[in-house]
Amino acid sequence: MKLGxxxxxxxxxxxxxxxxxxxxxxxxxxxxxxxxxxxxPERRRDWEHRLGExxxxxxxxxxxxxxxxxxxxxxxxxxxxxARAGAPPRLNHIGVExxxxxxxxxxxxxxxxxxxxAIARGEEIWCQGYSEPxxxxxxxxxxxKAWREGDDWVIEGQKVWTSLAQFSDWIFAIARTxxxxxxPKGLSFLLVPVDQPGVTVRPIHQxxxxxxxxxxxxxxxxxxxxxxxxxxxxxxxxAMGLLGFERGVSTLAQQMGFRNELDAVIAAARANGEAKNPxxxxxxxxxxxxxxxxxxxxxxMLTDAEGGRLNPSALTxxxxxxxxxxxxxxxxxxxxxxxxxTVAGHEHAFPALPNLFLYSRADTIxxxxxxxxxxxxxxxALGLPREPRGDLK
Amino acid sequence: MHFAFTDEQGMIAETAxxxxxxxxxxxxxxxxxxxxxxxxxxxxTFAAELGLAGVAIPEVLGGVGLGMVxxxxxxEEAGRHTAALPLLASLALAAPAILAGGSDExxxxxxxxxxxxxxxxxxxxxxxxxxxxxxxxxxxxTGAALHVPHGASADLxxxxxxxGVAIIERGAPGLGITPLTSMDQTRxxxxxxxxxVAAEALANPREAxxxxxxxxxxxxxxxxxxxxxxxxxxxxxxxxxxxxxxxSIGSFQAVKHRLADMMIAxxxxxSAVYWAxxxxxxxxxxxxxxxxxxxxxxxxxxxxxAGEMIQLHGGIGFTWEHDAHxxxxxxxxxASLLGTPDWHREQVAGLAGLDEAA
Numbered sequence: 001m002k003l004g005x006x007x008x009x010x011x012x013x014x015x016x017x018x019x020x021x022x023x024x025x026x027x028x029x030x031x032x033x034x035x036x037x038x039x040x041p042e043r044r045r046d047w048e049h050r051l052g053e054x055x056x057x058x059x060x061x062x063x064x065x066x067x068x069x070x071x072x073x074x075x076x077x078x079x080x081x082x083a084r085a086g087a088p089p090r091l092n093h094i095g096v097e098x099x100x101x102x103x104x105x106x107x108x109x110x111x112x113x114x115x116x117x118a119i120a121r122g123e124e125i126w127c128q129g130y131s132e133p134x135x136x137x138x139x140x141x142x143x144x145k146a147w148r149e150g151d152d153w154v155i156e157g158q159k160v161w162t163s164l165a166q167f168s169d170w171i172f173a174i175a176r177t178x179x180x181x182x183x184p185k186g187l188s189f190l191l192v193p194v195d196q197p198g199v200t201v202r203p204i205h206q207x208x209x210x211x212x213x214x215x216x217x218x219x220x221x222x223x224x225x226x227x228x229x230x231x232x233x234x235x236x237x238x239a240m241g242l243l244g245f246e247r248g249v250s251t252l253a254q255q256m257g258f259r260n261e262l263d264a265v266i267a268a269a270r271a272n273g274e275a276k277n278p279x280x281x282x283x284x285x286x287x288x289x290x291x292x293x294x295x296x297x298x299x300x301m302l303t304d305a306e307g308g309r310l311n312p313s314a315l316t317x318x319x320x321x322x323x324x325x326x327x328x329x330x331x332x333x334x335x336x337x338x339x340x341x342t343v344a345g346h347e348h349a350f351p352a353l354p355n356l357f358l359y360s361r362a363d364t365i366x367x368x369x370x371x372x373x374x375x376x377x378x379x380x381a382l383g384l385p386r387e388p389r390g391d392l393k
Numbered sequence: 394m395h396f397a398f399t400d401e402q403g404m405i406a407e408t409a410x411x412x413x414x415x416x417x418x419x420x421x422x423x424x425x426x427x428x429x430x431x432x433x434x435x436x437x438t439f440a441a442e443l444g445l446a447g448v449a450i451p452e453v454l455g456g457v458g459l460g461m462v463x464x465x466x467x468x469e470e471a472g473r474h475t476a477a478l479p480l481l482a483s484l485a486l487a488a489p490a491i492l493a494g495g496s497d498e499x500x501x502x503x504x505x506x507x508x509x510x511x512x513x514x515x516x517x518x519x520x521x522x523x524x525x526x527x528x529x530x531x532x533x534x535t536g537a538a539l540h541v542p543h544g545a546s547a548d549l550x551x552x553x554x555x556x557g558v559a560i561i562e563r564g565a566p567g568l569g570i571t572p573l574t575s576m577d578q579t580r581x582x583x584x585x586x587x588x589x590v591a592a593e594a595l596a597n598p599r600e601a602x603x604x605x606x607x608x609x610x611x612x613x614x615x616x617x618x619x620x621x622x623x624x625x626x627x628x629x630x631x632x633x634x635x636x637x638x639x640x641s642i643g644s645f646q647a648v649k650h651r652l653a654d655m656m657i658a659x660x661x662x663x664s665a666v667y668w669a670x671x672x673x674x675x676x677x678x679x680x681x682x683x684x685x686x687x688x689x690x691x692x693x694x695x696x697x698x699a700g701e702m703i704q705l706h707g708g709i710g711f712t713w714e715h716d717a718h719x720x721x722x723x724x725x726x727x728a729s730l731l732g733t734p735d736w737h738r739e740q741v742a743g744l745a746g747l748d749e750a751a
Contacts, residue, residue: 001395001396001397001398001399001402001462001667001670001671002394002395002396002671002675003394003396003668003671003672003675003677004394004675004677005394009394073394076394266745266746266747267751269747270747270749270750270751271751275747275748275751278739281738281739281742281747282735282738282739282742284742284745284747285689285738285739285741285742285745286738288682288686288741288742288745289665289686289689289690289738289741290661292665292668292682292683292686293661293664293665293668293686293690296396296664296665296667296668297660297661297664299394299396300396300397300663300664300667302396303394303395303396303397304397307397313656313660313663316656316657316660316661319657320657320661371646371650373653374646374649374650374653374654375646375649375650375653377653377656377657378643378649378650378652378653379649381653381656382625382629382649382652382653382656383629383633384629384632384633384643384644384649384652385633385640385641385643385644386644387644387646388644
């Protein structure tokens with residue numbers, strides 16, 4: 001067991017930190033410290049381009065596809081330095097963290113060459129089309145249909161909670177391609193261009209007042225027959241393969257964002273005297289400990305992954321961070337008191353900490369609710385019996 | 394960065410796992426509980442045959458010369474079986490104090506005998522209930538230590554006071570040792586009354602106390618991790634075999650979600666324990682934070698899991714015959730011993746900069 005980094009790795013850290021500093025204190029000073037996913041989208045696109053140009057966009061990918069061939073330790077280091085430098089959340093995080101790794105794992109050589117460099121260069125932004133009005137926790141209950149017409153797949157149906165679809169060039173979606181199939185069988189994993197008459201994106205305003213999510217309608221949308229990952233009918237396997245990637249290195253970057261949020265709570269507590277309240281001190285200490293344990297949990301998971309093992313403890317990660325962040329939102333409001341419940345001006349737009357209180361209610365829902373996570377842990381890690389299925393339509 | 398056991402550490406873990414599973418059986422633990430709280434045969438085999446008692450003592454002093462990760466592995470495996478051993482008192486408290494704070498002569502005289510298991514030592518610190526603990530001046534100990542783990546079985550005591558750290562042998566004239574009926578019979582307490590008994594000073598008291606607390610906190614956290622994991626493993630097995638309403642109870646979400654919550658906490662406790670062990674071994678700046686975090690988190694996890702073990706076993710879990718109470722009581726003792734979770738979190742709050750100016 002060893003936690004420290006080697007001198008070579010520390011040199012890599014210095015190089016990454018220096019580059020990030022020069023950019024974020026120079027040409028990209030205006031996006032430094034942003035926390036919202038959707039503010040200043042044009043500048044966020046520029047930032048994606050700049051990262052790609054300099055080879056810092058997808059550091060863990062092979063060089064041939066626009067990556068840097070970075071080792072696992074280097075990826076960890078870059079993720080840490082990225083957040084430490086106050087770099088903004090990635091507008092293309094779904095492309096970089098989900099679409100790209102899935103294409104790497106399941107794509108043909110042509111598909112990799114077509115899609116990966118465009119993600120790495122920040123030229124094509126991606127979103128995810130999984131959930132539907134009738135397919136939430138029961139994701140396999142997808143009703144969106146697709147069928148072949150000539151050289152195209154034609155798609156008909158509705159997706160919901162498609163984050164960032166309003167900025168996206170491509171959407172990856174699971175659709176039912178076998179008539180009369182049910183559940184996870186008969187689904188296919190399609191890559192669909194967003195900018196076409198058959199695709200309509202409508203914003204959904206969330207409890208923060210922002211609109212990061214959308215409804216996405218496919219009404220005779222088309223994509224070329226080549227744009228399918230895996231064979232027709234194998235979509236569920238491809239979609240579930242992606243769940244592993246959600247627990248990758250990106251979790252460490254996410255944690256650095258959490259670090260900044262916790263620091264803001266501590267600063268607020270010091271400023272208004274709550275830092276002397278023993279109950280608040282206990283809760284801040286719990287948050288500090290929880291954050292460290294996420295970091296060391298992620299390092300255990302990544303060490304195992306490097307050795308080709310998926311440790312069942314990785315299944316506990318989603319509920320851990322989601323619950324931690326929701327608790328932090330509540331702690332932030334208890335520190336701020338009523339001052340956190342009002343905002344100057346007429347816009348219903350709250351500053352970062354009150355916004356965290358609201359936004360973090362989504363964390364324990366999207367990507368598998370806490371309840372679904374507990375089912376997954378109990379069934380897959382502990383070997384307990386599966387939940388019996390009901391038969392209500 | 395490689396946050397997993399090395400091959401050698403994996404072998405130590407396997408050896409310890411097999412050894413405790415085969416030898417630290419419920420039957421033997423209960424025999425020891427009815428006696429002094431030490432399974433003497435287990436201790437002899439552990440120390441002399443496996444040579445594991447000296448894991449964190451240097452080779453020149455009769456030990457194995459390994460570090461905190463290896464010590465944590467042993468404490469975790471012992472904790473998994475609530476083994477009735479003076480592992481905490483002798484190896485994680487007294488030995489590190491002597492190693493860090495003793496003179497060359499004291500170390501050469503005592504550590505080889507602790508490593509071989511010939512001597513059992515314990516450690517007395519300030520009293521947690523606020524009464525004055527021991528006082529040490531002019532080579533004389535006065536006052537009392539109220540809760541000394543495995544105190545009635547120890548041949549030697551390291552006594553930490555506000556003005557020095559002293560060592561004193563069991564037979565010292567004037568030293569009173571009163572065994573206390575203890576809720577956790579696998580690690581019973583004794584009261585020590587010093588009454589002006591002559592004692593020998595450790596050369597570097599500050600280093601001695603720091604080493605004892607740091608290693609002790611880590612070992613308690615590792616014991617808690619092993620215990621919590623055992624609570625989960627036993628309860629999962631029971632939930633799979635116990636049938637009610639025509640289904641195994643492990644198929645009800647009301648049960649399986651609670652088991653999942655136990656695993657979520659345990660995996661964090663595991664990260665905490667081995668992070669702290671590595672941080673001490675690597676002399677990282679994070680070590681104090683990590684050790685307080687591990688002690689607080691692992692002990693809370695153990696308390697939670699042991700309580701759930703009783704609840705999810707139903708009535709059988711409330712019986713003396715079932716082992717659930719062994720875990721429940723050791724979890725309680727781990728939480729109180731050398732600082733409660735709240736106290737350790739308060740240390741974390743200080744380290745997190747809450748007392749700095751706004």
